[in-house]
Amino acid sequence: MDGPESGVVPAVESTADDITAMRIRGAAAIADAAATALATQAERSTADSPAAFEQELRAAAATLYETRPTAVSLPNALRYVLRGMDGDTVAALRSSTITRAERFTRDLAQAQDRLGEIGSHRLQDGDTVLTHCHSTDALACVEAALEAGKELEAIVKETRPRKQGHITARQLREWDVPVTLIADNAARRYLDRTDHVLVGADSIAADGSVINKIGTSGLAVNARERGVPVMVAAQTIKLHPDTMTGHTVEIEMRSERELLSDEERAAIIGDATDGDADAKTKPTGDVDQAPVTDSGLTVENPAFDVTPPRYVDAIVTERGQFPPESIVTLMRELFGEPTDDPWES
Numbered sequence: 433m434d435g436p437e438s439g440v441v442p443a444v445e446s447t448a449d450d451i452t453a454m455r456i457r458g459a460a461a462i463a464d465a466a467a468t469a470l471a472t473q474a475e476r477s478t479a480d481s482p483a484a485f486e487q488e489l490r491a492a493a494a495t496l497y498e499t500r501p502t503a504v505s506l507p508n509a510l511r512y513v514l515r516g517m518d519g520d521t522v523a524a525l526r527s528s529t530i531t532r533a534e535r536f537t538r539d540l541a542q543a544q545d546r547l548g549e550i551g552s553h554r555l556q557d558g559d560t561v562l563t564h565c566h567s568t569d570a571l572a573c574v575e576a577a578l579e580a581g582k583e584l585e586a587i588v589k590e591t592r593p594r595k596q597g598h599i600t601a602r603q604l605r606e607w608d609v610p611v612t613l614i615a616d617n618a619a620r621r622y623l624d625r626t627d628h629v630l631v632g633a634d635s636i637a638a639d640g641s642v643i644n645k646i647g648t649s650g651l652a653v654n655a656r657e658r659g660v661p662v663m664v665a666a667q668t669i670k671l672h673p674d675t676m677t678g679h680t681v682e683i684e685m686r687s688e689r690e691l692l693s694d695e696e697r698a699a700i701i702g703d704a705t706d707g708d709a710d711a712k713t714k715p716t717g718d719v720d721q722a723p724v725t726d727s728g729l730t731v732e733n734p735a736f737d738v739t740p741p742r743y744v745d746a747i748v749t750e751r752g753q754f755p756p757e758s759i760v761t762l763m764r765e766l767f768g769e770p771t772d773d774p775w776e777s
């Protein structure tokens with residue numbers, strides 16, 4: 433149930449819209465926004481019984497959960513906050529939920545700082561890092577290295593189609609790091625000048641596979657061929673508990689409009705009147721159904737890919753750095769046996 437009858441407040445709907453449209457993006461930022469939205473739901477709820485309050489919170493979590501499928505930090509954040517909802521009265525439930533969400537946000541920031549410090553030890557004075565997309569966890573490693581007095585340079589992949597590499601470049605320039613911005617296709621050539629490939633993650637699977645922005649896997653394979661180590665910066669909130677029981681991570685398929693304008697589509701298929709992309713594609717995020725076209729032109733836009741563990745040298749978390757093959761030990765320790773999602777009841 434969605435909409436006013438579910439009791440979900442407009443602020444939660446608006447956060448969900450922002451995540452779907454990627455106005456809020458990046459796995460950590462999404463988790464932070466989702467936890468904050470649950471706190472807002474708790475604060476503004478007009479539920480008149482504990483059961484109604486809990487039902488509203490579950491509906492709000494479900495609304496947020498439905499936005500994007502790949503970054504596990506989102507369901508991990510929702511689960512964490514909902515499991516802290518405790519009390520026999522609406523007032524007690526409200527206050528425990530808000531406290532839990534605030535704790536989540538605080539812990540998230542602290543974990544990133546700690547991760548950054550650990551990751552910075554891998555970076556030597558004078559090193560050049562090559563980045564893909566924009567990851568606050570990856571940048572935390574650079575920031576900590578700079579604070580330790582090391583000088584670094586960066587080669588920044590543009591990261592089509594949404595060019596999040598520009599966000600990385602802007603942040604690095606604010607820190608005075610010399611930046612060389614390159615097209616994605618140029619990455620292999622620049623690996624000769626690279627000391628570390630440094631990327632973030634949206635999810636880490638139990639076998640140590642890294643699910644990150646599309647293009648990460650090709651970059652990692654090329655880096656291995658060139659002998660350049662690949663370092664993945666990922667807080668433990670990126671560990672995907674369901675993969676311990678054999679589930680795979682859903683790869684988000686985004687709109688073809690991120691790749692192709694109506695005009696470009698019309699130019700390819702040779703029919704200027706036939707440019708309405710929405711009329712020809714299944715909705716964004718539906719991975720089971722490939723876009724359907726009546727023009728013979730199919731456009732696919734996966735947002736993420738899977739890098740097998742053999743191409744990754746280290747996963748850096750706030751709990752230390754791990755070879756990817758041993759990450760499952762940390763997952764068992766943190767998550768134990770997976771249980772049902774609290775919003776699915």
Ligand SMILES: O=P(O)(O)OC[C@H]1O[C@H](OP(=O)(O)O)[C@H](O)[C@@H]1O
Nearest residue numbers: 457458459460567568569632633645
């Ligand atoms: O949590 P932090 O390290 O900031 O970001 C992690 C990852 O989230 C982003 O996904 P998107 O841009 O939301 O599709 C990128 O794939 C990035 O590597």
